[in-house]
Amino acid sequence: MTELAGKVAIVTGGASGIGRGIAQRFAAEGAHLVVADVRDELGESLVDELNSTGANAVYRHTDVGEQAQVGELVDAAVSTFGGLHVMVNNAGISSPLRKGLFHEDFEEFDRVMRVNVLGLMAGTRDAARHMADNGGGSIVNLGSIGGIQAGGGVSTYRASKAAIIHFTKCAAIELAHYEVRVNCIAPGNIPTPILASSATDEDRERLERFEARIRRQMRDDRPLKREGTADDVAEAALYLATDRSRYVTGTVLPVDGGTVAGKVISRKPADKSENLQQQG
Structure with missing residues (x-):
């Protein structure tokens, strides 16, 4: 459990959900860790929990929608731990349910794009600036x-998540020269x-029904029938x-159980030989 021993990592949006899972996994692998979030109580509690098990983690309040705070986050990681090797741009918010x-x-377009896209772009830029002068990074x-x-x-x-995918590919091409992988x-x-963050008090019950219906549909369409977890995403990270x-x-x-690969067939083949006959 030492794949990240001696490495310094930042996880934005690390106080809960997928970010929390990634932070826990990185700490377990020996990373010097900076957890960044706007939910201070959750973030500080997580860092206390990690450090109680022997990790070396700090928390920093960071709104990635503010470019200056992203730069300060990177500077803080370097000054605290002496470098930066891994940057995980995880922080994000949902747009309202209509x-x-x-x-x-x-109405929330500017805020969603500023957090989800601009915050991630700034995190990539600021981390890469340090990594490019120090042997690269991820x-x-x-x-x-x-x-x-x-x-x-x-x-x-x-739309914000589609923008992230395209930006990632563009940044990967530009930064490869510096041994910075994106x-x-x-x-x-x-x-x-x-x-849940997309709901108001008035439509929270409607959101819960909507989410249950969507998750049920996704389970039906997903080739792998086991449920995905934050730990699965953390392993990929x-x-x-x-x-x-x-x-x-x-x-x-x-990391989706095969969802984007395509929908499952209408019935499960009786055995492997039948499956081969269908393919042949």
Whole structure:
């Protein structure tokens, strides 16, 4: 459990959900860790929990929607631990749930794009500036299968995740010269608190019904029937953060149980021979 021993890593949005899972995994692998978030109580509690088990972690309040705070976060990691080897741009918010596109006023467009896209772009830029002068590093951006597959609802969120995927590929090409690798993880159907943030008190019950229906549909469409977890995404982040992926950059890795690969067939073949006959 020492794949990140001696490495310094930042995880934005690290106080809960997928970010928390990644922070826990990185700490378990020996990383010197900076957890960044706007939910101070959750972030500080996580750091206390990690340090009680022998980790070396600090918390820093950071709103990634403010470029200056992102730069200060990178500077703090370097000054605290002496460098930066892994940057995980995970922080993100959802756009509000509406009844449909005709009812969308895009009131939250600027905030969603500023946090999800601009914050991630600034995190990539500021981390890469340090990495380029210090032997390279790994940048892991968190997208979503919502940025790969089109669908109705939360259109601003989906658009922001599509932008993340394209930006990741562009940055990977530009930064490869400096041995800075940039990759994207696209989680799918991982239960996290992010969707709840799109609800108001008035539509929270409607949101819960909507989420249950969507998750049920995704389970039906997903080839793998086991439920995905934040730990599954954390394992993918660990792979991209380490030298095991030293020849991997500009990729988009769905962690979605096969959802974007295609829908399952209508019935399960009786046995392998029948499956081969169907393919032949």
